[in-house]
Amino acid sequence: MKKIKICATIPNLDGIKSWGKIHQEFFETIRNPDVEITIADLPKAKIKSVSNAYDSTNLGFLHTELAIDAEKKGFDGVAMGCLDEPGVDAAKEILSIPVVGECEAAMHFASLVGRKFSFLIPGSITGSKRGGDGAYFIEDLARKYGLIQKLSSIRSVSAATLDYAKQKANLKNEMLLQAQKAIDEDGADSIIGYGSLDIITFLQRNLKVPVIEPVRSTVTFVESLIKLRLTHSKRTFPKP
Template structure:
């Protein structure tokens, strides 16, 4: 059985980077990785998110119509781009890396901090926290000031994120750090060691949840909120 992991942006480099960071996961199911080639190169703000959501849904429809549709999907953008819409067009579980990481953080900490990229993403993630009912468990959402496409293996970029996270963890008295971008996934082990507390990468967590949901035979409810889209006669 297959888990489709879809990067809603167009960055092949970021997709490969996330894939490499997840290579040691012990899974029962096969993973296939995709990006949305016609999407923006990175998702930074509302307009990027809307463009990317459209192409994400097209990718899900394409996979649903394939000979062997995936048994679960992971949306590999911390904004959870197009998440609710994707859940309407498949019965397979659809897991967003943002929702997965923040719920997981609530299992192992009382007060977690989310470290994102640019300040413009803070409001989007705060809105998601409200939607997921997790605002009360979150110490805050902080921005490192680094654009998404600068989150590579560069030591300077790592130091900026580490120092920003350390400062805000102390100021907010948080006891876990959630990485607020899939492009940070390759730093999870180093940050956990340097900061001395749990660091959560939503990419690994969402894939692990998806793998478990397949084993538990859980599917997306089609009764009400995530029912199939209404047929149009025009």
């Protein structure tokens, strides 16, 4: 049987250097001898993390080009990283192989295991982010995917994106506190987490609801589409 080849992207400068080890740890937990996962980043990018619309727009074209290159190299599908999903729709238009964005994968898995979900993400504040501090990215994507009614809240711990890559001290406990508030105060019955395997495992052990991890969710979604011989509809995503 031919081995399935998936390209998993980290759409920023030095993505592999910052996040590669963390992503490899995630992939080890879902290792399948029939699937080969290759991590790729954007060496031509000028941004090391995405935190606003300017960053996302800046990276979108490069991210799409990376996906195009993956198809040319013979990959069977592309798991496009970053919850803000820069360049994902464009890649779906151009490519014929399955393309899945990180936010859509996480939200759809969350909707399978519960009725309401909350996100835990980086931010400039600690607490609820609905309506501000960059939360509109996820809110807009939830609307696009028809899941806005299931989005209970978006909560954050005041930390930079790269603090999670560096596994900054005490992030686990701060994340747990916000996750519990999402459950108790916002009505979430599942949590979409963020950060390292250590953080996700800690949340899963200490919460009584499912905790979804976006990186593995995206790769697993792509693998499923490949095995089912499905890809995105060209009626929805016509080739340019």
